[in-house]
Amino acid sequence: MNGPEIHLEFAPELRLFVPSERRQGRTPVITDGRSTLGHVIESIGVPLTEAGRIVVDGHPVGVSHIPGAGESVEVHAVERPQRVPGAPLRFLLDVHLGTLARRLRLLGVDAEYYSEDIGDPALAGCSARERRVMLSRDRGLLRRRELWAGAYVYSDQPDEQLRDVLSRFAPGLAPWTRCTACNGDLAPASKDSVRDRIEGGTERSHDVFAQCIACERVYWRGAHHHRLEAIVAEALREFSPVPRSADG
Template sequence: MNAGEIAIGFAPDLHVFVAAALRGGPTAVRIDGMSTLGHVVESLGVPLTEVGALLVDGRPSGRSHIPSDGEVVEVHGLVRPLNTTEPLRLLLDIHLGTLARRLRLLGIDTVYENPDIGDAALATRSATEQRVLLSRDRGLLRRREIFAGAYIYSHRPAEQLDDVLSRFAPPLAPWTRCTACNGKLADADKAAVREQIPDETERTYDTFAQCVDCGQAYWKGAHHARLSAIVDDAVARFGPGGAR
């Protein structure tokens, strides 16, 4: 059904989602008189998880608005950081394993599903545990049952981490979570982790931590300098008083 046209324009930060013809300014798009504005925006490629303000003829509008012929719609992106008082709890799909480990390194509650449990199960877990689902799969983020979602814009782990920290501005607590399972870390005696550490490590190190859930042992080994660089950069830019 053709109920006329609207003119719709997208903010530059949303251009990654839309066809080239929609990136130059308000563009004529047909409407059916029944679909909501949110549906129209999604049908043009933009996940609603990435949409901020919606203006219709210059006035704020909701996603449930039914567009009418001749209306001019402006679709804005999110304003970062998001204002939320809820503790950040994340769920990452199978393609974001490196990001998951870096988020855990910073003490952020991060569940990572590997092997792949499928879109339906991911959406259900997001809803059941009230976790924000992170993905580069726009189709997954369109599932109505998810608690909340966020699109990850880059395929590079360092940029992905910046994306999440700038979007949510979570409090950082480095070195407090297990990078393997997301459990909390606690100080451990050398005797308690002796079976997990090489002889040379036992002779060289005296300070250890252990995951209270999976038992994984941690110490300042060969990779500590690289991990410290990730932590120090994140804290300097996204911690209290950071440059962001």
């Protein structure tokens, strides 16, 4: 680039994307005089999925703004909770986020996931076709123009990943209603109807079952139920709205 010089400042939440020499305060950036501000921001390393309000010399602008010489640009992080207009809130996760996908499903959140790497173009196409928010730690994937919507997952730890997504998007929670294996809906099932799908010990020690209407997987309160209950209880405690009483 060899054009107007502008000064950019990124919110603290976005500085992990930015080269170390640009992380403190406003730093000069030479533009080409033709590229949009969105292009400039991405060229520095910040996915536009993570950029919230953009302010130029005290006035809000869009990513299509073409910066001029001497402008001071502030790039804020996305406000939370982030509203995704135009469709029911649904997610798509890449191959590296399987645990997060299962935990979202455990909470009743619609979370599609491919256990094999189908490639960035296919994932972006699925996001656009099904209007799903793409969740990924891959910045290149989040820069694909065909994405319907996307979000960077900031942590590599499942507990923190779940908290990040729930705080950012505030999805409605309906625990124990979705298949953690395939994302299908669960329905109550009688012991007689699932007897051929469970072992004898399970049949003798359990009476309450659910079954996925898509893949027919059977669920019951097994050995890992207490651990799953703890995940659900923590999510509901922190992110599920508390109903107000009739007297306020």
